[in-house]
Amino acid sequence: MLKKFAYTIFLLLPGSVLANQPKDWQLGFQKSASETMDDIVWFHDYMLLPVITAITVFVLFLIAYACIRFRASKNKEASTTSHNTFIEVIWTLVPCLILIVLAVPSFKVLYSQDEIPKAEVTIKAIGYQWYWGYEYPDENIIFDSYMIEEKDLKEGQPRLLSVDNEVYVPVNKVVKVMITANDVLHAWALPSFGVKRDAVPGRINETWFKADRTGTFYGQCSELCGIKHAFMPITVNVVSQEEYNQWLEKAKVEFAKEEINNNIKLAKQIKEIN
Ligand SMILES: [Cu+2]
Numbered sequence: 001m002l003k004k005f006a007y008t009i010f011l012l013l014p015g016s017v018l019a020n021q022p023k024d025w026q027l028g029f030q031k032s033a034s035e036t037m038d039d040i041v042w043f044h045d046y047m048l049l050p051v052i053t054a055i056t057v058f059v060l061f062l063i064a065y066a067c068i069r070f071r072a073s074k075n076k077e078a079s080t081t082s083h084n085t086f087i088e089v090i091w092t093l094v095p096c097l098i099l100i101v102l103a104v105p106s107f108k109v110l111y112s113q114d115e116i117p118k119a120e121v122t123i124k125a126i127g128y129q130w131y132w133g134y135e136y137p138d139e140n141i142i143f144d145s146y147m148i149e150e151k152d153l154k155e156g157q158p159r160l161l162s163v164d165n166e167v168y169v170p171v172n173k174v175v176k177v178m179i180t181a182n183d184v185l186h187a188w189a190l191p192s193f194g195v196k197r198d199a200v201p202g203r204i205n206e207t208w209f210k211a212d213r214t215g216t217f218y219g220q221c222s223e224l225c226g227i228k229h230a231f232m233p234i235t236v237n238v239v240s241q242e243e244y245n246q247w248l249e250k251a252k253v254e255f256a257k258e259e260i261n262n263n264i265k266l267a268k269q270i271k272e273i274n
Helices: 002-012 035-069 085-114 241-254 257-273
Strands: 121-128 131-136 141-145 167-170 175-181 186-190 195-199 205-209 215-221 233-239
Touching: 035 085, 121 167, 121 186, 121 195, 141 241, 141 257, 167 241, 175 186, 175 195, 186 233, 195 205, 233 241
Parallel strands: 121 175, 167 233
Antiparallel strands: 121 131, 131 141, 175 205, 186 195, 186 215, 215 233
């Protein structure tokens, strides 16, 4: 009975509540959907935050202690102490040690993002002013992905994040993303996957992710790229392998690369004739 009730509530929730996107009054990261992001969240929550908190509290204590203990009313005669070798060694060594302790897991996380495992799906994201173009080089698929204007949004589609043609990838598969741009610098970023790479004209940057749950994930261009920088969102649907295969079949017809190239050629010929 309880299960049925919970399931009904689940079905009634609009898509936006379940989607992976920024929430009002959100503090911290979006819910992780990959091992890379798990590592980043762990490093932030269990390494950086405790160290930052401890240092801040300690410094605050020192300032308060110095203010009270050495206040002018109690110390008519000012101290002439100018240095203390032992304390100077300590306050140089301790921060060094803290940095070394932080560096070890930090580099581990950094290199795990940099080393791309054998890709099972490859997609290419191309930044344009101001939309994303996508290619599936192995599947001969190419399409553009424009933001949906506010007036055209359908129920459950988040504002400034929804696009007309969404990217589809299978769950639990290594997805390699090749990122480039056609005009200025852009950046392809998806917070839930822990992915953010600059899109540089004339250069291909690579990154990867392996989504560990299905769902719709939203990201945005993260490099200031001009007047409509805020209007080139990224939508990635993580689906089961069967659903992905179904999408591929449809996309190979709808977004076939040769067909599109032929159409461009045809349009040019017609223009020339006229
Ligand atoms: Cu951009």
